[in-house]
Each structure stands twice: as structure tokens, then as C-alpha cells.
Amino acid sequence: MRRAHRVVVLALDGVYPFELGIPSRVFGAAGDHYEVLTCSVDGGPVRTNADFSVTVERGPEALTTADTVVLPPIDSSLVTRDLPEPVREALASIPRSARIVSICTGAFVLAAAGLLEGRPATTHWALAGLFREWYPQVALDPDVLFVDDGQVLTSAGAASGVDVCLHLVRADHGSEVANRVARVCVVPPWREGGQAQYIERPVPETTANGTAATRQWALEHLHEPITLQDLAGHARMSLRTFARRFHDEVGVSPGRWLIQQRVAQARHLLEATDLPVDDIAGQVGFGTGTSLRQHLHAAIGVSPLAYRRTFRGAPAPVG
Structure with missing residues (x-):
């Protein structure tokens, strides 16, 4: 019997709870097509950017078994240009054959690890300026909801994590499965347009x-x-x-x-x-x-x- 595609979610300190749960919710709704595991860099609890921490029962060794790795975002105040060594070591343990997916500020972590070198990518539009300043070697497109560059995918803020996970379900198993997952999660199978819809701008004339x-x-x-x-x-x-x-x-x-x-x-x-x-x-x-x-x-x-x-x-x- 063929084993389910294993998705491993790496929770870092300062993680956003909503985005942390997206992979489990979306891939979990696809039935036995996927297995979703969550890990941290040390196997211990992870503090979120809210007023609570989460217990994570697996350490970075889970990454070595991943078919897909998802990196949820961390609070923007904790984003740094250089990665802590435990995070760098954890990312280095990901198999070369695995897909890697970031949500929002997760792209900063991937860029700092050198995983976006010369690739197209996206992140939250509000942080596009800082991202370009730190990582000019990355072809940043802040106008899209996500970028699929084959083995590495990056997505914009919050709900764009749902978009990119549904995109992967569609790529892996077709529209029928992806649409069923979208109905279970009560979200659209795809969203029109890009981040341009959400960038702060003057409200259009009411007339x-x-x-x-x-x-x-x-x-x-x-x-x-x-x-x-x-x-x-x-x-x-x-x-x-x-x-x-x-x-x-x-x-x-x-x-x-x-x-x-x-x-x-x-x-x-x-x-x-x-x-x-x-x-x-x-x-x-x-x-x-x-x-x-x-x-x-x-x-x-x-x-x-x-x-x-x-x-x-x-x-x-x-x-």
C-alpha cells in the first residue's frame, strides 16, 4: 500500500496560530492523500505571536521524512536577516527531493537560508520593500497571491496560505479533489487577482x-x-x-x-x-x-x- 504524501510543518517561535493550522486543515480535508505532521527546531513547545504557546511533540528529525515542508509565518518583529543556527540546521536537513512552501514572512526564512537564490518569490506586500533591500537576488513579485517555482513555493499573507495549499492539492490530485477540499473548508477553490486587491490605497469614489x-x-x-x-x-x-x-x-x-x-x-x-x-x-x-x-x-x-x-x-x- 502506497503511503500518504507526508507534509511536515515547521513551527518557529513567534508563529501565527492561524497560519500554523492551515496545512493541517487543508491537506487534512483531502482524506488519506496526505499525512500532516508538525515539528519544532528542538521538539519543545513553541510560543506564538498570540498570548499562548503550542505543544509540539516532534523535533527537526521529522523534516528528514518530509515530501513537502511548510513554513508558516512568524511575527514580523522577529524577522532577522541571519537565521539562528538551530533553524538553519533544521532547514538543511530537508531532503533535496522535498517541496518547500512558505507563507507570508516564511519567505524571509527561506531567503535567509539561501533557498530562494535566483528564484521568483512573493511575501506580504507590506514587507516587500524590506525583502528587496535584504534579498535583492530574489525576483520578488509582491502583486501575486503565491508563486509556484516548482520545488519551492511562496505565498503572501494569511489566507494566501490556503490558496497555495489548495493549489498543491489541485496539482497533486486534480480539480475534483481540490474542489471537494475547498467545499469542506468553506473557501473558494481559487481566488481572483492578486495582492493588489489588498494593498492600502484610497477608497474609490462611491459614485x-x-x-x-x-x-x-x-x-x-x-x-x-x-x-x-x-x-x-x-x-x-x-x-x-x-x-x-x-x-x-x-x-x-x-x-x-x-x-x-x-x-x-x-x-x-x-x-x-x-x-x-x-x-x-x-x-x-x-x-x-x-x-x-x-x-x-x-x-x-x-x-x-x-x-x-x-x-x-x-x-x-x-x-
């Missing part, structure tokens, strides 16, 4: 209409050609006002958002149906199978047929 209704309309008409003029017309705004308002609310341009939604729907149909690629392309608004192949490859680096072979869910039971 401007929102774009939520237009986004919903677009999702219901993905199979049709949709232009920026169509979207602005539905929202009853000028092109310039709509584009600005849309980006303020979603964090990406209308055109990029439409492509993201079409790719997401195409992935669902590749997993859940036997429809030919050309038919799927028509249903999601790409028009031709060639266009779908180009957009899917740009988004996730594989062809529709390769994606279907990898992530096709089990057939639904009859009766």
Missing part, C-alpha cells in the same frame, strides 16, 4: 459602480466573444473608467482575467468530461483548439491532452 455584476455576466457568457467594450457597456462605464475600476477591484486587467477564467473552465472540462479539445475551446471562448493549447501551455506549461491524462478524475459512479 462609481462596481464590476462584480459584470464579472458574473462574463462568467455566464465565456463561450461568446467578449471585448473590453462589451464589459464596459454592461457595466455602463467608459472604457477607461471600467479598466481602472476593474483593476482596482480584481488586481489584473479585464483581458487577463478573462483568459484566467477561460483556462480555469477549460481545465475543469478536461477533467470532468470526454469532450474533444476543439469542443472545449468553443465552450470556454477560445474558439479553436489551437488557441486553447496556446493559452493552457502559457498558463501551466502542458498541452490539453497531457493535462487530461494527468488530472482526469475518476468516473462518476453509476446509479
Whole structure:
């Protein structure tokens, strides 16, 4: 019998309790696909950034058995440019084959350990300036919710930890399992846009209409050609006002958002149906199978047929 994929969570002093629990909650909701263990650098209790400590029964030896390691964030006041030696030794014990995931300020720890050298990464937008100052060799993108660079993944603040864990479930087991996990956890399977939605900025004029209704309309008409003029017309705004308002609310341009939604729907149909690629392309608004192949490859680096072979869910039971 194949053992479950082992996720080991490394709790450091000053850890945020909410984020500490994310891996267990998300991966645990995937049933027997994952085993989640929590450890500390010495096997002892860990103080959180709240008014309590947590008891951790495992030491750093648990890291040597990990398939995936998750590093939750620590209080920003405890972030240092140089790692304490026990933390550095613990990180050095992670197998080279293991995936490593950080949440929020966890990226500072990975960068200090040299694990982000020359890689793209993200962290909480409010700490982007400090991160760039300390680690200019890291290609920081503070506008996204998470960055998947293959073996190393970094995510932004708080709930972005849920996003990246769901992303890994989807990558490992497909949309069917990931969507089921999202329903159990009562969270969206994916969130639109990036951190730009959450960066502090002046509140938009109250006289401007929102774009939520237009986004919903677009999702219901993905199979049709949709232009920026169509979207602005539905929202009853000028092109310039709509584009600005849309980006303020979603964090990406209308055109990029439409492509993201079409790719997401195409992935669902590749997993859940036997429809030919050309038919799927028509249903999601790409028009031709060639266009779908180009957009899917740009988004996730594989062809529709390769994606279907990898992530096709089990057939639904009859009766």
C-alpha cells in the first residue's frame, strides 16, 4: 500500500496560530492523500505571536521524512536577516527531493537560508520593500497571491496560505479533489487577482459602480466573444473608467482575467468530461483548439491532452 504524501510543518517561535493550522486543515480535508505532521527546531513547545504557546511533540528529525515542508509565518518583529543556527540546521536537513512552501514572512526564512537564490518569490506586500533591500537576488513579485517555482513555493499573507495549499492539492490530485477540499473548508477553490486587491490605497469614489455584476455576466457568457467594450457597456462605464475600476477591484486587467477564467473552465472540462479539445475551446471562448493549447501551455506549461491524462478524475459512479 502506497503511503500518504507526508507534509511536515515547521513551527518557529513567534508563529501565527492561524497560519500554523492551515496545512493541517487543508491537506487534512483531502482524506488519506496526505499525512500532516508538525515539528519544532528542538521538539519543545513553541510560543506564538498570540498570548499562548503550542505543544509540539516532534523535533527537526521529522523534516528528514518530509515530501513537502511548510513554513508558516512568524511575527514580523522577529524577522532577522541571519537565521539562528538551530533553524538553519533544521532547514538543511530537508531532503533535496522535498517541496518547500512558505507563507507570508516564511519567505524571509527561506531567503535567509539561501533557498530562494535566483528564484521568483512573493511575501506580504507590506514587507516587500524590506525583502528587496535584504534579498535583492530574489525576483520578488509582491502583486501575486503565491508563486509556484516548482520545488519551492511562496505565498503572501494569511489566507494566501490556503490558496497555495489548495493549489498543491489541485496539482497533486486534480480539480475534483481540490474542489471537494475547498467545499469542506468553506473557501473558494481559487481566488481572483492578486495582492493588489489588498494593498492600502484610497477608497474609490462611491459614485462609481462596481464590476462584480459584470464579472458574473462574463462568467455566464465565456463561450461568446467578449471585448473590453462589451464589459464596459454592461457595466455602463467608459472604457477607461471600467479598466481602472476593474483593476482596482480584481488586481489584473479585464483581458487577463478573462483568459484566467477561460483556462480555469477549460481545465475543469478536461477533467470532468470526454469532450474533444476543439469542443472545449468553443465552450470556454477560445474558439479553436489551437488557441486553447496556446493559452493552457502559457498558463501551466502542458498541452490539453497531457493535462487530461494527468488530472482526469475518476468516473462518476453509476446509479
